[in-house]
Amino acid sequence: xxxxxxxxxxxxxxxxxxxxxxxxxxxxxxxxxxxxxxxxxxxxxxxxxxxxxxxxxxxxxxxxxxxxxxxxxxxxxxxxxxxxxxxxxxxxxxxxxxxxxxxxxxxxxxxxxxxxxxxxxxxxxxxxxxxxxxxxxxxxxxxxxxxxxxxxxxxxxxxxxxxxxxxxxxxxxxxxxxxxxxxxxxxxxxxxxxxxxxxxxxxxxxxxxxxxxxxxxxxxxxxxxxxxxxxxxxxxxxxxxxxxxxxxxxxxxxxxxxxxxxxxxxxxxxxxxxxxxxxxxxxxxxxxxxxxxxxxxxxxxxxxxxxxxxxxxxxxxxxxxxxxxxxxxxxxxxxxxxxxxxxxxxxxxxxxxxxxxxxxxxxxxxxxxxxxxxxxxxxxxxxxxxxxxxxxxxxxxxxxxxxxxxxxxxxxxxxxxxxxxxxxxxxxxxxxxxxxxxxxxxxxx
Amino acid sequence: xxxxxxxxxxxxxxxxxxxxxxxxxxxxxxxxxxxxxxxxxxxxxxxxxxxxxxxxxxxxxxxxxxxxxxxxxxxxxxxxxxxxxxxxxxxxxxxxxxxxxxxxxxxxxxxx
Numbered sequence: 001x002x003x004x005x006x007x008x009x010x011x012x013x014x015x016x017x018x019x020x021x022x023x024x025x026x027x028x029x030x031x032x033x034x035x036x037x038x039x040x041x042x043x044x045x046x047x048x049x050x051x052x053x054x055x056x057x058x059x060x061x062x063x064x065x066x067x068x069x070x071x072x073x074x075x076x077x078x079x080x081x082x083x084x085x086x087x088x089x090x091x092x093x094x095x096x097x098x099x100x101x102x103x104x105x106x107x108x109x110x111x112x113x114x115x116x117x118x119x120x121x122x123x124x125x126x127x128x129x130x131x132x133x134x135x136x137x138x139x140x141x142x143x144x145x146x147x148x149x150x151x152x153x154x155x156x157x158x159x160x161x162x163x164x165x166x167x168x169x170x171x172x173x174x175x176x177x178x179x180x181x182x183x184x185x186x187x188x189x190x191x192x193x194x195x196x197x198x199x200x201x202x203x204x205x206x207x208x209x210x211x212x213x214x215x216x217x218x219x220x221x222x223x224x225x226x227x228x229x230x231x232x233x234x235x236x237x238x239x240x241x242x243x244x245x246x247x248x249x250x251x252x253x254x255x256x257x258x259x260x261x262x263x264x265x266x267x268x269x270x271x272x273x274x275x276x277x278x279x280x281x282x283x284x285x286x287x288x289x290x291x292x293x294x295x296x297x298x299x300x301x302x303x304x305x306x307x308x309x310x311x312x313x314x315x316x317x318x319x320x321x322x323x324x325x326x327x328x329x330x331x332x333x334x335x336x337x338x339x340x341x342x343x344x345x346x347x348x349x350x351x352x353x354x355x356x357x358x359x360x361x362x363x364x365x366x367x368x369x370x371x372x373x374x375x376x377x378x379x380x381x382x383x384x385x386x387x388x389x390x391x392x393x394x395x396x397x398x399x400x401x402x403x404x405x406x407x408x409x410x411x412x413x414x415x416x417x418x419x420x421x422x423x424x425x426x427x428x429x430x431x432x433x434x435x436x437x438x439x440x441x442x443x444x445x
Numbered sequence: 446x447x448x449x450x451x452x453x454x455x456x457x458x459x460x461x462x463x464x465x466x467x468x469x470x471x472x473x474x475x476x477x478x479x480x481x482x483x484x485x486x487x488x489x490x491x492x493x494x495x496x497x498x499x500x501x502x503x504x505x506x507x508x509x510x511x512x513x514x515x516x517x518x519x520x521x522x523x524x525x526x527x528x529x530x531x532x533x534x535x536x537x538x539x540x541x542x543x544x545x546x547x548x549x550x551x552x553x554x555x556x557x
Binding site: 198200201255258259261263265266269302303305306309318 | 489490491492493494495496497498
């Protein structure tokens, strides 16, 4: 959304600078969250898929992505122009609303980064790294950027023309990543041993640390979308906290009843599900609405993650079950819980707004999910045909850390309880400098 | 002489060590081990998906004693390791032909 041009407000700018850093931190947080959930042999590869996304998305965003998403509309609400390619025409003095345009562009960039990284969870443990390096920039330009324009761009068809609501990115972030994750795991097929071998998370404390960083960053994500240091930012901040909490409790409640154990992975998954669902709605629903949105996401997503076993698609780390399902819940519930005090106009069904807001939300969900799924599926098939999207069976069996990156994360004994003899392995690289020095001393003597 | 091997729950290791020290056993070797008996491991749940883990962590204790002490040592280990719950472990003894103390070269019972 382009606000009326004004002078830079230092308070707003300070908050958006902070928020931008917070959102960028979410991607390393996601790397740890995902990294802890995969098996020992592929944790570095998982971390790399997130980290490399920071670099890839930044480059394409600055080259063309920002302009296509936030440049002046050129195709009836579908895409922006290329007038700001390479950040052309935007300098330190440019203003977007009450903040520097360069800052606004960077804030939006951090959203694009984590959205691309989110998809990696669906294809963990089996993706060819070189294909991922091509997929991320192509996907950002073909899927993320258009949807960002539809939702936030000037004249975008979803917010500006249809009048659907999405405060902090349920459609461009959560629903596109979830639907794209589903498309990509269908292109790649399941991991070797899916439904047969135990593929349990190798480091749950790492998962908790990652989820904690995600939650911390999410305050910048949601409250930064206000977009200023305002009461609306405060409301979005509190809603974000509330929904994360009820999401956590909802998931634990289901686990306790269904499995008999309230698990650590369940608690952090529930909080993430609540945070996903409150992303579109944090600035449009009341606190009561936020509590319900989080709870609904925690309960529904905890069931949704088992779909992959029933339908036999291998969404390794539940991008579909958490992000697509959670994003849909949060986006649709706006149609029920939207409040004038938050939105400035739109009322949801429960506040006398009728069915129209719900209908608009539903249309936006269907179009965005359908678009993201279709384009990602096509792009995935194309890359698979051109270069192969999946790692070889040998690489997958041995682990991508060793075979792709020539590294391993841990120094393990055979049983994984320690490495008492590992240090008897002789270093293959000699220390030439020391050896030469020793020989010199010897010859002098 | 007899080699007595005991597979016990790791958290009973301290009790077993204390019991053997009280009996005057001079030394022992402990190894981290994994395995299963009749109870066949345990179940873990991740996001609702259950995983059967059949290998359970165990402590493997080995001690070589004179023939006359073997029964007492086995009884002491059993008493110290027993919790009465499933998975308490096993103890067995096998004959040992000879033992050499590496430091001094002593052989047989003198090396114990």
